[in-house]
Amino acid sequence: MAEWIEVGPLDEIPRLGARVIKGDEGNIAIFRTSSDEVFALADRCPHKGGPLSQGIVHGNSVTCPLHNWVIGFEDGEARAPDEGCTATYPVKVENEVVFIQL
Amino acid sequence: MREKLVLIGNGMAGVRTIEELLKIAPEKYDITIFGAEPYGNYNRILLSPVLAGEKTIEEIMLNDEQWYRDNGIRLHKGKKVIKIDRRQRKVIAEDGTEESYDRLLLATGSNPFIIPVPGNDLEGVITFRDIHDVDRMLEATRKHKHAVVIGGGLLGLEAANGLMQHGMHVTVVHITDTLMERQLDKEAGALLQKSLEERGMNFLMSHVTEAILGEERVKGVRFANGLEIAADIVVMAVGIRPNMELALNAGIYCERGVVVNDTMQTYDPRIYAVGECVQHRGVTYGLVAPLFEQAKVAANHLAEYGIGRYEGSVTSTKLKVTGIDLFSAGDFIGDETTEEIVMKDAARGVYKKVVLKDNRVVGAVMYGDTVDGAWYFQLLRDKTDVSDIRDHLMLGQAHLGDAGHGGQNAAAAMSDDMEVCGCNGVCKGDIVKAITEKKLFTLDDVRAHTKASASCGSCTGLVEQILASTLGGDYSAAPHAKPLCKCTDYTHDEVRAAIKEQKLTSIRAVQKFLEWKTPDGCHVCRPALNYYVIAAWPAEAKDDPQSRFINERAHANIQKDGTYSVVPRMWGGLTSPKELRAIADVVEKFNIPTVKVTGGQRIDLLGVRKEDLPAVWKDLNDAGMVSGHAYGKSLRTVKTCVGQEWCRFGTQFSMSMGVKLEQITWGSWMPHKFKMAVSGCPRNCAEATIKDFGVVAVESGWELHVGGNGGVKVRATDLLCKVATEEEVIDHCLAFIQLYREEAHYLERTAPWIERVGLSYVKQQIVENEERRKQLRDAFLESQKYMQKDPWKERASEGVEKHEFVPIKQVS
Ligand code: SRM
Numbered sequence: 070m071a072e073w074i075e076v077g078p079l080d081e082i083p084r085l086g087a088r089v090i091k092g093d094e095g096n097i098a099i100f101r102t103s104s105d106e107v108f109a110l111a112d113r114c115p116h117k118g119g120p121l122s123q124g125i126v127h128g129n130s131v132t133c134p135l136h137n138w139v140i141g142f143e144d145g146e147a148r149a150p151d152e153g154c155t156a157t158y159p160v161k162v163e164n165e166v167v168f169i170q171l
Numbered sequence: 172m173r174e175k176l177v178l179i180g181n182g183m184a185g186v187r188t189i190e191e192l193l194k195i196a197p198e199k200y201d202i203t204i205f206g207a208e209p210y211g212n213y214n215r216i217l218l219s220p221v222l223a224g225e226k227t228i229e230e231i232m233l234n235d236e237q238w239y240r241d242n243g244i245r246l247h248k249g250k251k252v253i254k255i256d257r258r259q260r261k262v263i264a265e266d267g268t269e270e271s272y273d274r275l276l277l278a279t280g281s282n283p284f285i286i287p288v289p290g291n292d293l294e295g296v297i298t299f300r301d302i303h304d305v306d307r308m309l310e311a312t313r314k315h316k317h318a319v320v321i322g323g324g325l326l327g328l329e330a331a332n333g334l335m336q337h338g339m340h341v342t343v344v345h346i347t348d349t350l351m352e353r354q355l356d357k358e359a360g361a362l363l364q365k366s367l368e369e370r371g372m373n374f375l376m377s378h379v380t381e382a383i384l385g386e387e388r389v390k391g392v393r394f395a396n397g398l399e400i401a402a403d404i405v406v407m408a409v410g411i412r413p414n415m416e417l418a419l420n421a422g423i424y425c426e427r428g429v430v431v432n433d434t435m436q437t438y439d440p441r442i443y444a445v446g447e448c449v450q451h452r453g454v455t456y457g458l459v460a461p462l463f464e465q466a467k468v469a470a471n472h473l474a475e476y477g478i479g480r481y482e483g484s485v486t487s488t489k490l491k492v493t494g495i496d497l498f499s500a501g502d503f504i505g506d507e508t509t510e511e512i513v514m515k516d517a518a519r520g521v522y523k524k525v526v527l528k529d530n531r532v533v534g535a536v537m538y539g540d541t542v543d544g545a546w547y548f549q550l551l552r553d554k555t556d557v558s559d560i561r562d563h564l565m566l567g568q569a570h571l572g573d574a575g576h577g578g579q580n581a582a583a584a585m586s587d588d589m590e591v592c593g594c595n596g597v598c599k600g601d602i603v604k605a606i607t608e609k610k611l612f613t614l615d616d617v618r619a620h621t622k623a624s625a626s627c628g629s630c631t632g633l634v635e636q637i638l639a640s641t642l643g644g645d646y647s648a649a650p651h652a653k654p655l656c657k658c659t660d661y662t663h664d665e666v667r668a669a670i671k672e673q674k675l676t677s678i679r680a681v682q683k684f685l686e687w688k689t690p691d692g693c694h695v696c697r698p699a700l701n702y703y704v705i706a707a708w709p710a711e712a713k714d715d716p717q718s719r720f721i722n723e724r725a726h727a728n729i730q731k732d733g734t735y736s737v738v739p740r741m742w743g744g745l746t747s748p749k750e751l752r753a754i755a756d757v758v759e760k761f762n763i764p765t766v767k768v769t770g771g772q773r774i775d776l777l778g779v780r781k782e783d784l785p786a787v788w789k790d791l792n793d794a795g796m797v798s799g800h801a802y803g804k805s806l807r808t809v810k811t812c813v814g815q816e817w818c819r820f821g822t823q824f825s826m827s828m829g830v831k832l833e834q835i836t837w838g839s840w841m842p843h844k845f846k847m848a849v850s851g852c853p854r855n856c857a858e859a860t861i862k863d864f865g866v867v868a869v870e871s872g873w874e875l876h877v878g879g880n881g882g883v884k885v886r887a888t889d890l891l892c893k894v895a896t897e898e899e900v901i902d903h904c905l906a907f908i909q910l911y912r913e914e915a916h917y918l919e920r921t922a923p924w925i926e927r928v929g930l931s932y933v934k935q936q937i938v939e940n941e942e943r944r945k946q947l948r949d950a951f952l953e954s955q956k957y958m959q960k961d962p963w964k965e966r967a968s969e970g971v972e973k974h975e976f977v978p979i980k981q982v983s
C-alpha cells in the first residue's frame with residue numbers, strides 16, 4: 070500500500086481552482102471544488118496533453134484550457150462525446166491538510 | 172419507488188422527449204412506451220428518400236430495440252392504445268395490455284386526410300405516412316404503371332418524385348394553380364413546376380377530384396370538369412389532421428389538436444402532449460424542428476426543472492427532391508403593410524424574394540439558389556433591423572471574407588474528402604458519417620461530436636447545409652433567442668438586464684437569482700458572468716480569477732506545450748533602446764526560445780515557463796513596460812503609421828494620436844478583444860479600416876471608422892463620422908467602447924455586434940446625441956479608475972495571486 074504524502078494546507082488551493090504538484094514523471098493537478106472536495110489528476114489532458122491544472126473547474130470536472138474537453142474528477146474520463154481518460158490519484162483531507170497517494 | 176411515465180406514440184416527437192428526459196433525469200421515471208407501429212423508432216421524414224431508393228429502412232432507424240432495453244424502457248410495439256382511463260390513471264391497448272401511469276405523454280402524431288369522395292376506400296388508394304405505406308407504394312411500382320398523386324404539396328411532390336424514380340408514369344393533381352402554395356409564391360411555384368415537368372412529372376393544376384373509379388381496385392380518377400384519367404394507384408397527400416381521437420374520448424380538451432399550454436401540459440396536468448397531435452397557442456405544426464423544441468420543454472418539465480417554456484415557432488421549408496433547391500420561411504406573401512425585394516434570373520432558374528416589414532425580414536422564398544436561406548431565417552428569427560444592409564441584402568451574406576474556405580458554399584457539391592472545418596481538420600465525409608451513424612439532428616450535436624464549427628465558427632453555414640442535405644429535412648432551430656449556455660434558459664440580454672436591475676454584483680448572486688441549473692456554471696457562462704458583473708458594477712463587483720480563461724488568469728497566453736508567451740505593451744507600436752535592451756536581457760536571462768514581431772506592432776516572447784512569469788515581468792516593469800494584454804478580452808493594440816511626424820504625405824500626427832488612445836483605453840475589460848489603429852492619411856498604412864475602432868487622418872481632421880475585423884471573417888469598417896479635433900476623436904472612441912461594453916454579448920466582437928444592432932443605432936447614440944456621448948464617455952472613464960492597474964506589476968511586485976505561479980509541492 071502506497072503511503073499518504075502531505076501536499077499542503079487546503080487553504081492554498083483556490084476554491085474552483087487547482088495547484089500543481091511537480092513530479093519526475095510529469096505533474097499532477099490537484100483540484101478543489103466549490104464544496105471543498107479535493108481531487109487529483111495527472112496534469113495531462115487525454116486529448117493533446119493540455120495542462121488540466123490551468124482549466125476552469127465546475128462541478129466535479131475541469132475544462133481543458135487548450136480545446137475545451139471536459140474531464141471528470143472521479144474517473145478521469147472525458148465527458149461524452151469526447152473519448153479518453155487521464156490517471157486519477159487518491160486524495161484525502163485531514164484537519165484542513167491535503168494528502169495524496171502516488 | 173420511481174414514478175411511472177407512459178408514452179403513447181413511438182414516433183419522432185415522443186421518443187425525442189424521452190431522449191431529452193434521459194439526458195437530464197435518467198433515474199426519475201419508470202418508462203413505458205406504446206407504439207402502434209411494429210418497429211423501434213425511425214426518422215419519418217426520411218421516408219421520402221427511402222421511397223426514392225436513396226436510403227434503406229435500416230438507415231433511417233433512430234433507436235433500435237436494443238436502445239429501449241439499454242435504457243430500461245418497456246416497449247409495447249405494435250400495440251395501439253384504445254383508451255385512457257384518467258380516473259384510475261391507466262391506459263389500455265387493443266390487445267388488452269394495461270399500464271398505469273403517474274404522468275402520461277401523448278405523442279400520437281397525425282393522420283393523413285382522406286378526401287371524402289366515392290371510391291376512396293378502393294384497393295390501391297394509399298396514403299404517405301409510415302413504413303407500411305412506403306412498402307405498399309414500392310410494391311405497386313413493381314406491378315403497375317400509372318400513378319396519380321392527389322395533392323401538390325410537400326408530401327405529394329416527394330411521393331410523386333419517389334414513384335417516378337421507379338419508372339412510374341406519375342400525374343400530380345392539385346386543387347389550386349400553384350404548387351406548394353403554403354410554402355411558395357406563384358413565381359417560385361411556377362419555377363418548381365417547370366423543373367419537375369422537365370423531369371417528366373405531369374400536372375393537372377386547378378383540378379378538383381370528384382371520384383376514384385374502379386370496382387375493387389383503382390382504375391382511374393374523375394374530376395369535376397368531367398375529365399377521367401387512368402390510374403393503378405392513387406396516393407392521397409392532401410394534408411394531415413392531428414390524431415386526437417384518444418384524447419377526445421378521454422375527455423381531454425381539444426380543438427384542432429390536443430390543446431396544451433407553454434409547458435406542454437393538456438387540461439389534465441398529469442397528461443402532457445407533444446408533436447403533431449398538439450395545438451399550442453392556436454397553432455399546429457407539421458415539421459420536426461418545432462416538435463423537437465416542444466420535446467425539450469416537455470422533458471424539462473417532466474424532470475421538474477420547470478423553467479423552460481415553449482413559445483411557438485417560426486418554421487422554414489425545404490423540399491427533399493434531389494437536385495431541386497427551394498426554401499421558404501415566415502410570411503413570404505406579404506400584405507399592404509409589407510414591402511418586398513425580388514431578384515430573378517430566369518436563365519439560371521434563380522428566384523429570390525424577401526419580405527420586409529418595418530425594416531425587418533418577415534418572410535423569404537427562394538428557388539434555385541438557397542445558399543442564403545439560413546441567413547435570411549436567422550435575420551427573421553433575430554428580428555434584425557436590416558436598413559443598413561438593405562442594398563446588398565439580395566446578394567447574400569457575402570461569404571467572400573471567410574478565411575479558409577472563402578467562396579466555397581455549396582455543401583452538396585463538395586466531395587467527402589474536402590475540408591469543412593479548417594480549425595479542427597474535419598472533412599465533409601466525417602460530418603456526414605457522424606450525422607448518420609450517431610443520428611445527429613442539430614448544429615450543437617454536430618459540434619459536440621465532430622468539433623466542426625466548434626472553434627472559430629466560420630464554417631457554421633457550411634455545416635448547417637451539410638446537416639440539411641444529409642438529413643433532407645429542415646432542422647433549423649425554432650426562433651427563440653439562444654440561451655447563454657446549457658446551464659440556463661436565459662439569454663445574454665436577460666442576464667445583463669437582471670444584473671443591472673437587481674444589482675447583482677457577483678457570479679453566485681446571478682446564478683442564485685436566475686436559478687442556474689448547474690452548481691457552478693461552466694466554462695462558457697462563468698467568464699461571461701464575470702465580465703457582466705464587473706462591467707455593470709466596476710466599483711462593487713470583485714473579479715473572480717477562477718472564472719477566467721487561463722490566459723486572463725495568468726496574464727499571459729498559454730501555448731500548446733503548456734508554456735506561456737509574454738507581450739509587453741509598446742504604445743502605438745513605438746519602442747526605445749531602453750525597452751529593446753530590457754527585452755534582450757530578459758530573453759537571455761530566462762532562456763526564452765523565441766522572440767517574434769507580432770501582427771500587432773510589438774514583440775512576443777514565446778515559450779516562457781509559468782514559474783518564471785513574475786520574474787520576467789519584474790524585469791520588464793523595471794524598464795517601464797507593462798502588460799500588452801495580448802491575452803485579454805480587452806484593448807489589444809493601437810497600430811499606427813508614422814504620419815505627419817515623418818511621412819511626406821502625413822496630414823495629422825497619427826503616432827501621438829495612437830499613443831494617446833492607447834494610454835486612455837488600456838486595461839478595460841470588454842466583451843471581446845478590441846483593436847484600434849490610426850493612419851496619417853487615406854493611404855491608410857495602419858490598416859485602420861479593419862479595426863474595431865479605426866482612425867484615418869485627413870487634411871481637415873479625422874475620419875472615425877467602426878466595426879472592422881481582420882480575422883476569421885474580414886469586415887471593413889463603417890464610417891461613423893468625421894471630427895476636427897483630437898479631443899473629439901477621444902470622446903467618440905471612449906463613448907463607442909462604453910456602448911460596446913454595455914450592450915454587446917460576451918465574446919461578440921464589434922463587427923457582429925454592429926451587424927446585429929445596426930450602424931444607425933450606434934450613430935444615434937454616439938454621433939447624434941451629444942449628451943449620451945458624454946454620458947458614455949464619463950461612464951468609461953469612471954470604470955477605468957478601477958481597471959487601469961498593470962496586472963504584471965501586481966503579480967511581480969505586490970504578491971497578488973501568488974499561488975498561481977508556484978507549484979504547491981515537488982515530489983520525486
Ligand atoms: C501573436 C499573434 C500572431 C503573430 O505572431 O503575429 C496572434 C496570436 C494569437 N491570436 Fe491573433 N495574433 C496576433 C494578431 C492578430 C491579428 C492582426 C492584428 O491584430 O492586426 C488578427 C486579425 C485582426 C483582427 O483581430 O481583427 C488576429 C486574429 C485572431 C483571431 C480572430 C479574431 C476574429 O474576430 O475573427 C483569433 C481567435 C479569437 O480571438 O477567437 C486570434 C487568436 C490568437 C491567439 C490568442 C490564439 C489563442 O487563443 O491562443 C494567438 C495567441 C498566441 C500567443 O500566445 O501569443 N487571433 N490576430 C498576434 C498578436 C498581436 C499582438 O501584438 O497582440
Ligand SMILES: Cc1cc2nc3c(=O)[nH]c(=O)nc-3n(C[C@H](O)[C@H](O)[C@H](O)COP(=O)(O)OP(=O)(O)OC[C@H]3O[C@@H](n4cnc5c(N)ncnc54)[C@H](O)[C@@H]3O)c2cc1C
Nearest residue numbers: 180182183184207215216251252280446447457458459644
Ligand atoms: C413522407 C414524409 C416526409 C416528411 N418530410 C419532412 C421534412 O422534410 N421536414 C420536416 O420537418 N418534417 C417532415 N415530415 C413531418 C414529420 O415526419 C412529422 O412532423 C413528425 O414525424 C411528427 O412527429 P410526431 O411524433 O408528432 O408523430 P409521428 O412521428 O407520426 O409519431 C406518432 C406515432 O404514434 C403512433 N400512434 C398513434 N396513435 C397511437 C395509439 N393510439 N397508440 C399507440 N401508438 C399510436 C403512430 O403509429 C406513430 O408511430 C415528413 C413526414 C412524412 C410522412
Ligand code: SF4
Nearest residue numbers: 574594627769770882
Ligand atoms: S497565431 Fe493566430 S493564425 Fe497563427 S496559428 Fe495561432 S491562432 Fe492561428
Ligand code: FES
Nearest residue numbers: 114116117119133
Ligand atoms: S489538450 Fe485538452 S482539450 Fe485538447
